[in-house]
Amino acid sequence: MKNLDNEKYILNIIKYSPIFLVLIISIITTQLFIYERNHSFNNDLKQIEETFYKENEDKVKEEVQKVYAFIKEEKEKSEENLKNEIRNRVYEAHQMATNIYEKESTIDENGVKHSKEHIFETIKSALGGIIYNNGRGYFFIDDENGTKLLQPLNEKLEGVNLSNYKDANGYQFVKKIITTIENKNEAFDSYYWYKAKDSSSPDQKISFYKYFEPFNVVIGTGEYVKDFEDELKSELLEKIRNIRFGKDGYIFMYDLDGNTLSHYKKELIGENRINEKNEEGRYLIKEIIEFAKEKDNRFISYTSTVNPNRLIKNRDKVSYVKIFPEWNWLIGSGFYVKNLNDDIEKRKVLLKESNEKAINYIIYLSLLITTIFVFISFYVSKIVKDKFKNYKIEIEKEIENTLEKEKLLIQQSKMATMGEMIGNIAHQWKQPLSVISLSNGIIKLNREFKSFSEEEIEDAIKGIDDSVKNLSSTIDDFRNFFNPNKKEESFDIKDAFDKTFKLIDSQFKYNDIKIIKNIQSVIIDTYENELLQTLINILKNAKDELIKKDINEKKFIFIDAIKEDKKLIIRIKDNANGIPEDIIDNIFGAYFTTKEETGGTGIGLYMSKNIIEHMGGTLSVSNVEYIHDGIKYKGAQFQIVLILY
Secondary structure (H helix, E strand, C coil): CHHHHHHHHHHHHHHHHHHHHHHHHHHHHHHHHHHHHHHHHHHHHHHHHHHHHHHHHHHHHHHHHHHHHHHHHHHHHHHHHHHHHHHHHHHHHHHHHHHHHHHHCCCCCCCCCCCHHHHHHHHHHHHHCCCECCCCECEEEEECCCEEEECCCCHHHCCCECCCCCCCCCCCCHHHHHHHHHHCCEEEEEEEEEECCEEEEEEEEEEEEEEEHHHCEEEEEEEEHHHHHHHHHHHHHHHHCCCEECCCEECEEEECCCEEEECCCHHHCCCECCCCECCCCCEHHHHHHHHHHHCCCEEEEEECCCCCCCCCCCCEEEEEEEEECCCCEEEEEEEEHHHHHHHHHHHHHHHHHHHHHHHHHHHHHHHHHHHHHHHHHHHHHHHHHHHHHHHHHHHHHHHHHHHHHHHHHHHHHHHHHHHHHHHHHHHHHHHHHHHHHHHHHHHHHHHHHCCCCHHHHHHHHHHHHHHHHHHHHHHHHHHHHCCCCCCCEEEEHHHHHHHHHHHHHHHHHHCCEEEEEEECCCEEEECHHHHHHHHHHHHHHHHHHHCCCCCCCCEEEEEEEEEECCEEEEEEEECCCCCCCCCHHHCCCCCCCCCHHHCCCCCHHHHHHHHHHHCCCEEEEEEEEEEECCEEEEEEEEEEEEECC
16 A cells, blocks of 8 residues: 555656746756846846947047057158158259250350350259248258358358368268268268358258269258158148047147147147136146157046037047157047947936846746646656556566566676686696696605605605695685684785795706795785795796706706885796786786696786785786896896885
């Protein structure tokens, strides 16, 4: 009855738990989605404001940086452009002089040929009449002595030797003209000279000279850098004033004295606004200039005096300012906070509408999926219920079959273990049976021929006795190996080797195998008989390999048993030329043997490794080369490592 109630309880769980689980998961999932969506919405609201501010800051900064780079590039090109201009002017003048000389120096149709003096005056007249750059530009001619031959804007200097003249910095610039004539080439020069209208204020001037061979003179011209840059500044400012971006974006520029250089309000250009106050009473332009001097490449917040959008009275503004130090210009641009906030609010409204739609969609989708899964769970639970009943019947049958199979497996396991034990015992008995057989042969021979001494007969009898004991001990040892109740005992490793040698000594002497021992007295706590079996297995394998050598070859086994730190290390090596590399990794495998022809089972080393590992130690093998009595040998070395407690 109780089992029947349990079955009904389980069937009810199968029937209703999926539905309940679907509903719970659906509710939790929906709530999590809604929570995550609202959380994302709140983050998006914050992100919108941060993003819009950042985008506007990046935009105005980018525009200012572009203008700065544009001015810098044009400034850097200005000197090269100036040089190109004056060089081209000189080339034109030089070509004009060459044309005049070639025309005037030939005999004309009237048979008249002009003198060089006449030709030179003609050239002077032609070049002296050319004035350009709003009256600043002119051509001059100097001879090889540094004498001015043509000076249109200051005729008093014509005929004057200026070879020792110095500019405002003490530079003798006329010497460069003389050198150019001597080298018959062309050259640029830079010096500080006085303008005709302001003789008290020298300015940097760049000149170009080109050698004119017919009269051994140079033709040159020059331009004041400031005049050229002033024209360049006017051109650049005209372009900058037309820059617009975004809704109300523009570039404003002032010099560091507060003069307006560029502004969207053209009427402000040229005005000095250094003392102009905004509605808060702040000297705005002066404050912006001082801010830029101290914190160049930074943003500043303030209330502007103007707003391009007349519909918006709020003039709170954030601007990015940067100084162009070569010309003492302040470059700036900004955005109006009110304009930005209006854009942010519009974006927030759109985002809120989008969030509400997303939540409604989540709820709708959740209801739809929940309904589908509820119907599916009803159907699945019915199938599971039917399957459960069928499986119950099948399981009951399978349990009965399994119990029978388990009984059979247990019996088979016992038989397999017994077979393995018999194989192990047979393998271990081969050696003591050989000793018994050999000793028995000695006794028989002695009975017939009296060829052995009493001592040898006693040794043979003792060998038989010891072997019989060993046979008996082997049974106990293997039984104890599988017995979880076996006990460890303390013994001296030296005594253990003595017992081992007693069992195998006659075989090694018979085969002329010499055992060289280095065995320390070390007390160890472990299973003595099992260790003896391992040592016998290793030594017997060494013997089997050594007897394959030529009868005249020396046969050695070296045994070392030493204490290192808290470990007992036993090394047994021979000189049988080692184990082939292709099988050395397999010799501890169960039933692996190279002695099939002689009845090898491959269980000896396998059991030996298990025994040592059962003791908490390790058994390994390697091929080694070594020298003994001046002769080099190679052989297999087995190493046993046991922990001393």
